[in-house]
Amino acid sequence: MDAALELKIKVINGSINSVEEGKLLLEKSRLFNELLTELEESSLHLLHRLIQLSEIPFSQEFTKVKEWRDQLAELTFCEAGFSLSGKSDDLLACYNAMITSVLIRLDYPNYARIEKGIEWIVKYQNVSRHQTTAWKGKGIQKYGGCMKSTPCFVGVVKSMIALSDYVHKIQSENESVREKLNDGLEYILAHKVFKRKSTAEPITKDITKLTFPFTYKTNIIEILRLLKNNNLMDDPRVDAAKEFLNGKKRGDSWRANPFYKPKFWVDFDPSRQKSEWITFEIGNILPNKG
Numbered sequence: 001m002d003a004a005l006e007l008k009i010k011v012i013n014g015s016i017n018s019v020e021e022g023k024l025l026l027e028k029s030r031l032f033n034e035l036l037t038e039l040e041e042s043s044l045h046l047l048h049r050l051i052q053l054s055e056i057p058f059s060q061e062f063t064k065v066k067e068w069r070d071q072l073a074e075l076t077f078c079e080a081g082f083s084l085s086g087k088s089d090d091l092l093a094c095y096n097a098m099i100t101s102v103l104i105r106l107d108y109p110n111y112a113r114i115e116k117g118i119e120w121i122v123k124y125q126n127v128s129r130h131q132t133t134a135w136k137g138k139g140i141q142k143y144g145g146c147m148k149s150t151p152c153f154v155g156v157v158k159s160m161i162a163l164s165d166y167v168h169k170i171q172s173e174n175e176s177v178r179e180k181l182n183d184g185l186e187y188i189l190a191h192k193v194f195k196r197k198s199t200a201e202p203i204t205k206d207i208t209k210l211t212f213p214f215t216y217k218t219n220i221i222e223i224l225r226l227l228k229n230n231n232l233m234d235d236p237r238v239d240a241a242k243e244f245l246n247g248k249k250r251g252d253s254w255r256a257n258p259f260y261k262p263k264f265w266v267d268f269d270p271s272r273q274k275s276e277w278i279t280f281e282i283g284n285i286l287p288n289k290g
Contacts, residue, residue, distance in 0.1 A: 001276055003029035009280065011057040022058035032056060038063050039264040040099070043075040043084045048262045052213050054105040055268075066085060067092045069106045072099065081120035083139065090139040093155035094107035094216050096120055097162040104165045118166050122176050126151040127157045127184040153203045159224050160184035160267065161226050168229065170290070182193045185230055193227070195221050209257040210248060212268055212278045217259070220244060221278070224285045233285070245282055253279040 007025045010016040010214060016025070024030045035053055039045050044266040046068050052058040053068075082099035083091040100117030115222055124135040129150050131139070163181040166172055168207065191197060194207045202208050206217040214222045227233055232243075248254055256275040261267075269275035 002031045004032045005276055006281060007057055008055075008174070012068055012284065019058055019061050023061055025064075026058060026281040029056075032059070032231070035059075036062070036253050041068070041071060043072060043086070045260070046072040046075070046265050047084075047095070047102065048265060050102045051098065051215075052266060052268070054102050055213050059232060060106040065106065069103065069108055073103060073108055073113060077116070079116065080137075082113075084215070089137045091120070091135075091137050092139050093121075093125055093152065095160045097125075097158035097217065100162040100260070101158070101165050104169050106163070114166070116169075118163065118177060121159045122161060122180045124154065125184070127160075127180065145239065149216065152190070154216065154218050156184055156187055157223055159225065160188065164226055164229055185227065185232060187287070188223060188227070189232065189235055189237045192237050193223050194244075195240065206259065207243065210254055210275070210278055210282075211256055211258050211259045212275075214254065214283055215259075215262060218280045221281055221285070225281065228285050242286060245286060249282075254282055 002255075003025050007016065007022055007029070009026075011022070011286050016022055019056075035049065035107075038051055050065070050068055050072060052064040053065055060069065069096055073082075076084060078086050078090040078091060081091055081096040083089075084095055098116055100114060103114055103117075113240075120135075124133050126133055131151075160181055163177055163184070167177060167181060172178075191203065192203055194198075196203050204217070207219055207223075208219075209219050210221060211219055212221060224233070224238070224241055224245070226237060227235075232238065245254075253274045256269040256278055268277040
């Protein structure tokens with residue numbers, strides 16, 4: 001087991017809670033040290049790398065991670081929220097949410113910028129069908145119609161993750177944030193986590209792939225983790241997703257599925273082999289069923 005996963009397990013079970021202990025363990029991690037290797041520092045490549053680093057406790061205490069985090073914020077902040085180009089016209093729901101989340105998780109100190117990302121979600125992210133959006137940026141109309149009569153499910157999921165991170169880490173009591181989060185979670189539950197309402201088939205071809213960490217292509221593990229973090233795992237509409245995951249278990253573990261890897265992506269688990277990270281994540285979501 002890699003030392004980074006050992007650290008995450010110990011942080012969750014409470015046996016490590018100091019930065020000093022965490023940093024000592026990370027310095028021994030092959031995975032963590034690979035994640036610190038150089039990359040082309042575009043906004044997209046930085047986002048992917050920081051998403052991966054945000055899954056590892058105390059990674060934000062390292063100078064290189066802070067530098068990349070701050071650089072991502074500088075490249076992507078656009079007054080209304082965050083976009084890969086740094087221009088408001090290009091803002092997309094999924095990337096605004098993913099950048100906002102990663103900045104929250106990595107303790108980005110400029111809360112005013114984080115608030116803008118959150119405000120955009122509260123004001124403009126649709127969480128039900130047949131709504132119009134007041135957002136006039138051209139990117140949303142250009143790239144797949146994020147806010148058409150049926151909002152992009154990925155955009156809803158990523159946006160609710162950002163709101164959830166904000167509520168739980170920054171401990172916001174903002175009622176409009178909590179109301180939007182509750183509405184978005186209800187929208188997800190109405191789809192039984194991963195199914196189309198019309199056919200009961202998976203919403204996307206990637207949503208049932210077991211992969212970790214998560215790219216812009218959300219999957220069932222990420223969605224269930226969101227629901228668990230908001231105390232919704234006992235809702236009967238989650239049962240089909242639980243059954244799906246349990247059906248994928250092989251012996252005492254789960255295995256990662258092959259998936260499209262962004263440039264500079266670092267594998268946490270090898271494909272088609274016992275996947276320690278995925279097994280841990282699913283076991284943490286479904287503790288009573290292994």
